[in-house]
Each structure stands twice: as structure tokens, then as C-alpha cells.
Amino acid sequence: AQTVTQSQPEMSVQEAETVTLSCTYDTSESDYYLFWYKQPPSRQMILVIRQEAYKQQNATENRFSVNFQKAAKSFSLKISDSQLGDAAMYFCAYRSYNQGGKLIFGQGTELSVKP
């Protein structure tokens, strides 16, 4: 069974600075998807970024980028130029390529942004 681990329950960053959230996962599959979701206090989960395991290039979305290390089974999220609106709970998630669409989530990292 696949597992996802986020070892940082809480992180803090100064506004305009850069922060990296860690995520590791365990799987025996070679094809899969990885995601970072953001959950603000409104509870609505919002997709931040996704990565297909077969792609070597790290995904980027504006100020958000990932460092995908397939051999190490690591998938960290870097947030550049942090903004107050980035404060939220961040979840790393894994999805099998061909065993249905269910997401397996990590425990989450609560990010606070200091003005």
C-alpha cells in the first residue's frame, strides 16, 4: 500500500521570503501522480501543483515549484515570495496511475506567513 508522509506539522515564513514544505512517499509503482493541495480556513481544497512521475522536469506554477526526486521518493513544494494569502494547510497527495483515482494524503503542514 502506498503511504505519504509530511514530517513538518507546522512551518512559518516571513512575507516575501521562500519556504519549502517536505513530502516523502512510499510506493512500488513506477507510474503515478503527485499533488500539492492547499486548504485555507474555508475548508475548500485547492490544487496548487501536480507532477506526473514519468516527467523528469519539475512542475512550476507561478510562485510555486516542486523538487521531485523519484529515486528518493521525495516531492517538496517551494513557495517563493510568500504572501499572506499563502497561509493555509498544505497537503501532499499521491495517486496511482492505473488503480483508480483515489488520492492518498499526507498528514498536512500548516503554513503561517508573518507580515
Place this chain on the structure above:
Amino acid sequence: GAGVSQSPSNKVTEKGKDVELRCDPISGHTALYWYRQSLGQGLEFLIYFQGNSAPDKSGLPSDRFSAERTGGSVSTLTIQRTQQEDSAVYLCASSLDSGGYTQYFGPGTRLTVL
């Protein structure tokens, strides 16, 4: 267009009562998922529907939980004889299909069992 909607937003019930939670997916999305978010268990998958295929019920925690999806659109998650440990936020998500497409989440239903 409209996103995933869920109702009610909050539900308070007494132990032993049955509850129904509703999810309206994004129009045209054939895949629909239910997840549960609780303090003790984190975010866990419950069930998913893909078109007319048999649902994957592998995440349902007990036979008190069931779900159906009528007409390939709206879904209802039913919890019978609720217990205090059922208190959680129930999240619904939908995607174009169960392939590689992104899942879009609703705002969730917060269930409190007294």
C-alpha cells in the same frame, strides 16, 4: 462555471440517528469521490464512482456507511446509526474521469455527532 457544491454545510445530529450528505459535482465530470477529514485520521478516501462502473467502496469504514450516485450526477453519502467517531468533515470531489485529471473539491460538510 459552478464548482462542486455540498449540502448541508454543517450538520449536528444525535448519536444513533441517520444522516444524508449531498454532493453536486461539476457538470460533465464523470468521476466523483468522497473523503473524510478528521483530527485523528487525517484525510482518508471513502468511495468513488466512475461513470456506470461499480463504485470502489474500499475506503468505507463500516457497513453503516453507504453512497449512491443517481443519474451519473448527484451523490448522497448516508451514515446510519451515527456514532461520535463519525464526527468529521466530509469532502466531495469530482474530475472529468478517473484518469489523470485533477480532482476539484467542494467546501465539505462538517458533521458533529453529539
